[in-house]
Amino acid sequence: MEQFGMAAVTILIGVFGCVCYFFLSNMALDRIYPATGPNAGRNINRANQIRPWLFMFPALALLTIYLVYPVFVSIYLSFMDATGTHFVGTDNYTWLFADDKFRESMVNNALWLVFVPAASTFFGLLAAAVTDRIRWGNFAKAMIFMPMAISFVGAAVIWKLVYEYRPDGQEQIGILNAVWTGMGREAQTWLTSPVINSFLLMIVLVWIQTGFAMVILSAALRGIPEETIEASILDGASPLQIFMKIKVPQIWGTILVVWTTITITVLKVFDIVLTMTNGQWGTQVLANLMFDWMFRGNDTGRASTAAIVIMLMVTPIMIWNVRNAAREAR
Amino acid sequence: MEGIVGTKSRLVWAVNLCALVLVLLWTFPTFGLLVSSFRDRDQISASGWWKAMFPAEASVQYRAAGPDTAKLIDGLYVIEGNIFDGGPGEVTAFGTSIREPGAHIVGTDVVTDDGEVVTVAGSGDFRISSTAPMEGTRGMRIFATSVTPAKFTFENYGRVMGAEGIGRAFLNTMTVSIPATVIPILVAAFAAYALAWMEFPGRALIVALVVGLLVVPLQLALIPLLKMHNEIGIGKSYIGIWLAHTGFGLPLAIYLLRNYMIGLPREIIESARVDGATDFQIFLKIILPLSFPALASFAIFQFLWTWNDLLVAIVFLGNSEDQLVMTGQLKNLMGSRGGDWEILATSAFVTIAVPLVVFFAMQTYLVRGLLAGSVK
Numbered sequence: 001m002e003q004f005g006m007a008a009v010t011i012l013i014g015v016f017g018c019v020c021y022f023f024l025s026n027m028a029l030d031r032i033y034p035a036t037g038p039n040a041g042r043n044i045n046r047a048n049q050i051r052p053w054l055f056m057f058p059a060l061a062l063l064t065i066y067l068v069y070p071v072f073v074s075i076y077l078s079f080m081d082a083t084g085t086h087f088v089g090t091d092n093y094t095w096l097f098a099d100d101k102f103r104e105s106m107v108n109n110a111l112w113l114v115f116v117p118a119a120s121t122f123f124g125l126l127a128a129a130v131t132d133r134i135r136w137g138n139f140a141k142a143m144i145f146m147p148m149a150i151s152f153v154g155a156a157v158i159w160k161l162v163y164e165y166r167p168d169g170q171e172q173i174g175i176l177n178a179v180w181t182g183m184g185r186e187a188q189t190w191l192t193s194p195v196i197n198s199f200l201l202m203i204v205l206v207w208i209q210t211g212f213a214m215v216i217l218s219a220a221l222r223g224i225p226e227e228t229i230e231a232s233i234l235d236g237a238s239p240l241q242i243f244m245k246i247k248v249p250q251i252w253g254t255i256l257v258v259w260t261t262i263t264i265t266v267l268k269v270f271d272i273v274l275t276m277t278n279g280q281w282g283t284q285v286l287a288n289l290m291f292d293w294m295f296r297g298n299d300t301g302r303a304s305t306a307a308i309v310i311m312l313m314v315t316p317i318m319i320w321n322v323r324n325a326a327r328e329a330r
Numbered sequence: 331m332e333g334i335v336g337t338k339s340r341l342v343w344a345v346n347l348c349a350l351v352l353v354l355l356w357t358f359p360t361f362g363l364l365v366s367s368f369r370d371r372d373q374i375s376a377s378g379w380w381k382a383m384f385p386a387e388a389s390v391q392y393r394a395a396g397p398d399t400a401k402l403i404d405g406l407y408v409i410e411g412n413i414f415d416g417g418p419g420e421v422t423a424f425g426t427s428i429r430e431p432g433a434h435i436v437g438t439d440v441v442t443d444d445g446e447v448v449t450v451a452g453s454g455d456f457r458i459s460s461t462a463p464m465e466g467t468r469g470m471r472i473f474a475t476s477v478t479p480a481k482f483t484f485e486n487y488g489r490v491m492g493a494e495g496i497g498r499a500f501l502n503t504m505t506v507s508i509p510a511t512v513i514p515i516l517v518a519a520f521a522a523y524a525l526a527w528m529e530f531p532g533r534a535l536i537v538a539l540v541v542g543l544l545v546v547p548l549q550l551a552l553i554p555l556l557k558m559h560n561e562i563g564i565g566k567s568y569i570g571i572w573l574a575h576t577g578f579g580l581p582l583a584i585y586l587l588r589n590y591m592i593g594l595p596r597e598i599i600e601s602a603r604v605d606g607a608t609d610f611q612i613f614l615k616i617i618l619p620l621s622f623p624a625l626a627s628f629a630i631f632q633f634l635w636t637w638n639d640l641l642v643a644i645v646f647l648g649n650s651e652d653q654l655v656m657t658g659q660l661k662n663l664m665g666s667r668g669g670d671w672e673i674l675a676t677s678a679f680v681t682i683a684v685p686l687v688v689f690f691a692m693q694t695y696l697v698r699g700l701l702a703g704s705v706k
Contacts, residue, residue, distance in 0.1 A: 007505045010572060014513040022520055026610045051609055052524040056536070059521035059580055065558075066551060066577025067543045073554035084557075123352070130349040133342075140349045142693060144356045149689035150682045151638030153657040157664065157678035158359045161366065161379075161671060173378045173671070175362065207356065215697050239341055264545050271640045275661050290549050291641075300553050307549040318545050325541040326534065 018058065025054045071311070077304035084300045092305040102306070105284045108198055109313075112269060112285065115199065117262040119206045121255060124213020128221055129243060131214070141218070145211035152208070152271030159204045160276060163190045194282035201283055204272050209265065213258045220254035221247060260317050267313055286310050366675035368482040374671045383480055389431055390414070390421075390474045394456065397464035406459045413474055414454040424450040424474040431473035442470075450474060486676035494667075496677050498651060499659040503681075505568060506643065506655055507636035510575035511629055517576070518583030519625070523613045525584065526591040527599060537588070543581040551578070552645050559646070566653070571646040578642070579632045586631075589702050590624035591617055627699025630692050634685050656681040 029050055033043035081088045096102050127144050131137040147155065164174030168187055172178040177187045191197050224247055232246045248255075270287035277283045279292065290306035293299050365379040373382065392413040400407040413421070423432035426442050434440050436452045446460040448470070456472055458464075491497035524530075525537055555574060564570040594617065602612050618625075636642075640657040647653040654662075660677050667673045689696065 004501070004505065006568065007509050010509045010569070011512050014509060014572075015516060018513075018516040018520075022610065026608075030608075048528075049530060052528040052530040052533075055520045055524035055528070055609075055613075058517045059584060060536070062517065062573075062577045063540075063543060063580055066555065066574060067546050067581070070551035070554040071546065073557075074550045077553060126348070127352050130345045130352070133345050134349050137349070140353050142690070143353045145693070146360070146686070146689065147356065148696075149634055149638075149685040150360070151640070151657055151685070153640050153660050153664075154638070154678045154682040157660065157674050158363045160664070161362055161675065162359050164671075171375075171377055173374060175358070175378065175380065178378050178380075207359070210356070212700065215700055219697075219701050268547050268549065270549075271657075274640075275664055287547075287549055294553060294645075300557075304553055307547065307553070310547045311550050314545050314547055318542050321545065322538045322542050326538055 021058065022055070025057075026051070029054060074304045074307055074311075077300050078308050080301050082297075082299040082301050088301065092301045095302065096305050096309070101279075101284055101289060104282060105279075105286045105289045108283065108285050109267070111198060112202055112205075112266045113263060115202050116205050116209065116266045117259045119202075120209040120213045120262050121217075121258055123206065123210040124258065125217050125248075125255070127210065127214040128218035129247075132218055132221060141214065144214055147208045148211045150208070152204075153275050155204050155208055156272050156275040159200075159207075160191075163200060165189045191277055192281045197277060197281055198283050201272055201276055204276070205266065205269060209262050213262065216254060216258050217251065220251040224250050260320070264314060264317060267310055286313075363675045363678055366671055367486055367679045368484070369672065370483055370485065371670070371672045373481070374675075382482075385477045385479050387422075387475065387477050390419075390476045391428075391431075392456075392472045392474070394458060394469035394472060396469045397466055400458075400460075400464050406461060407463055409458040409464075409469070411456055412454045413450065413456055413472055414476070419454055419476045419478045420452055421450055421454055421474045421476050422452075424456075424472060426470070426472065428471070428473060432475040446470070448472065486672045487680070490673060490676045490680060494663065494673055494677060495651065495654070495659055496656060496680050499654055499656040500680065502647075502653060503637060503655040503657075506571055506575070506647070507633055509568075509572045510579070510636040511633045513572065514576045514579045514583050514632060515625060515629060518580055518587055518628070519618060519621070520613065521580075522584050522587035522591055523609075523617055525588045527612075527617070528609065540581050540584050540588075544585060546581075548578060548641060552641075556645060566646060566648040568647070568653075571642060574642055574646050575632075575636050575639075579635070582631065583628050586628050586699060586702055587621060587624050590621055594620055623695065623698060624702070626692065626695040627702065630688060630696050631699055633688060637685055 029047050033047040033050075034040075035044050035047070037043075077084050078092055079087060079089060081091075127141070131140045131144075134140065150158070161173075162175050163177075164172075165177055165187055166172050166174075168181075172181055172187055176190060181187050190200055228246055228250070229242060232242050237246070268287055269285060270291060273279055273283055273285050273288045274291065279285070279288045286306055286309060290303050290310065293306060294303035297303070362379045365382050366374055369379070369382055390413055392411075394409050394411055397407075397409075400409050402408075421436050423435060425431045425433040426440060426448055427433075434450075436450055438449065440448045442448060444460075444464075445462065446458055446464065448456065448458050450456040450472065454474075454476070458470055491500075525533060525540075551574075559565055559570045564573075598616060598620075599612060602616055607615075638657065640661060643655045644658055644661075647655065647658075649658070656677075660674075660681055663674060663677055
């Protein structure tokens with residue numbers, strides 16, 4: 001209960017503090033540059049130059065401390081030793097590129113990067129296309145979208161039950177092995193069989209992300225001008241042709257957005273791997289490798305180096321996003 | 331024309347079927363977990379959850395009470411009992427030997443090699459009788475094929491909330507996520523207003539910075555911030571995680587809110603300015619109420635994210651009972667209770683229940699937020 005009290009007090013202090021800050025700083029500004037008197041015009045201009053910065057100050061301060069500053073510290077730490085006290089040059093990087101686990105992570109991340117966005121976008125597009133044409137479409141959408149609300153850890157438990165293995169002779173309680181043995185094969189310990197296990201982990205993320213892809217793509221499909229579709233129907237195009245040759249090309253931009261957004265999620269994927277296999281049996285990925293070195297290895301140098309590699313992989317998308325946003329603003 | 335009509339109805343069928351398959355594929359894993367959370371340990375290991383809805387056919391092996399408990403009734407030595415020990419179930423066949431567990435129909439009298447007469451009724455009641463005193467020290471084994479009706483229990487929920495620590499973790503998760511959802515909203519709203527409706531040099535640059543920060547991987551921020559928290563004395567505490575979640579949530583908050591605010595009609599704001607309203611008044615009395623849909627969208631995002639988060643919680647909070655959140659507790663249970671599916675399934679369902687309720691109640695806002703939030 002004490003904890004709740006603290007939380008409530010924090011909310012109050014946070015909200016009240018924010019309101020006070022904005023109110024008081026605003027009032028102070030009006031006092032310093034009053035909008036009356038001989039210099040009213042000049043004062044108003046000055047106040048208007050300062051006011052935006054008053055409004056933005058708390059946000060900018062938090063952004064700087066919690067997101068900008070760590071980028072530079074991480075770069076710094078990646079050139080330091082395990083405890084961050086001695087400069088070791090590029091040792092961490094040479095170690096990283098020679099490390100077997102790192103190579104394994106890079107290969108796996110590459111697989112994730114190809115498979116997850118492709119499969120999520122494909123199923124999302126399929127789901128958007130079919131649910132827009134049926135009467136119970138909204139219900140179907142909600143069901144496919146639902147995994148978005150489930151935590152990665154919760155999803156890991158859900159899918160671990162699907163992949164559960166019982167020795168031959170016992171009743172299989174995992175649905176995958178039940179189907180598999182039903183087809184007359186021998187039950188498998190799926191999560192410890194290399195390569196296939198990585199894909200089984202990817203399926204969990206595809207399951208979560210498809211709903212996101214579906215929602216965005218469904219909105220885009222509905223935004224397509226009716227005339228183009230009517231014209232193609234008059235020209236005798238089949239439903240499949242209309243979809244592939246008329247609709248998909250028109251939402252290409254949105255597909256790209258969905259793809260890149262899922263790509264970023266994939267690069268940061270961590271919880272699923274940590275909780276289902278903990279990177280064993282050839283399923284290691286970069287984010288989990290970084291976590292390993294941070295908590296189990298207690299080596300801030302190597303952990304930071306792994307984090308920098310993730311950052312470098314995200315950077316092209318970041319630049320692309322910023323450019324697009326800048327173009328839109330113009 | 332007929333041909334066209336024909337293809338059309340076939341297409342409708344195909345589309346419906348395809349949607350049905352997708353929905354089933356996407357819901358069966360969660361449904362399986364839900365069903366499992368209502369079954370007890372033995373049921374879970376005896377059969378897959380998909381069989382839980384139907385009566386289960388199982389072989390029962392029961393050892394009757396020992397010969398010394400036999401009562402003398404009307405000149406017969408009798409042992410009576412129930413092979414389900416009074417529980418629900420129905421016997422369809424029984425036997426006295428492991429080689430033929432279902433050899434006899436219920437209700438028939440079977441004479442064993444020792445001259446004892448055994449009968450089992452459909453309800454599981456059995457009666458062993460003998461004219462001579464029974465010998466030996468151990469009771470007779472009775473085999474039966476039984477049909478147990480589908481049975482569900484709430485016991486697991488009581489157990490995980492208490493003994494397995496999920497109840498406590500639930501409170502901890504709430505302690506993390508509610509302030510971490512409320513605080514960034516106000517901070518971001520002011521900044522978003524400045525970026526949308528106030529003119530100043532460097533505005534475009536800050537907007538670009540916010541867009542760029544949207545995708546910065548959290549992994550990069552963990553070590554430096556943990557070091558910083560330790561140095562300034564916050565350490566691993568709720569204050570630390572609230573600040574961290576606020577900082578990490580701000581780019582999306584500012585981005586969403588600014589995009590929404592910039593679309594509000596210019597006339598309203600200009601006429602308020604002409605009437606002498608200050609920026610502060612415009613923000614509080616016009617922009618904030620009008621931006622409710624965007625505020626709600628962000629609140630849902632941030633709530634789901636902070637509630638479901640594992641990484642930030644295990645880095646910025648400790649492992650002690652008063653700080654461990656549900657995702658962390660669930661991860662620990664996966665390690666320590668690997669095969670106890672009744673515990674895992676129930677715990678997992680408790681952790682995902684609140685997000686699911688929020689999801690179904692506020693789906694419109696979530697969808698709207700997604701559409702506005704994906705960088706175009």
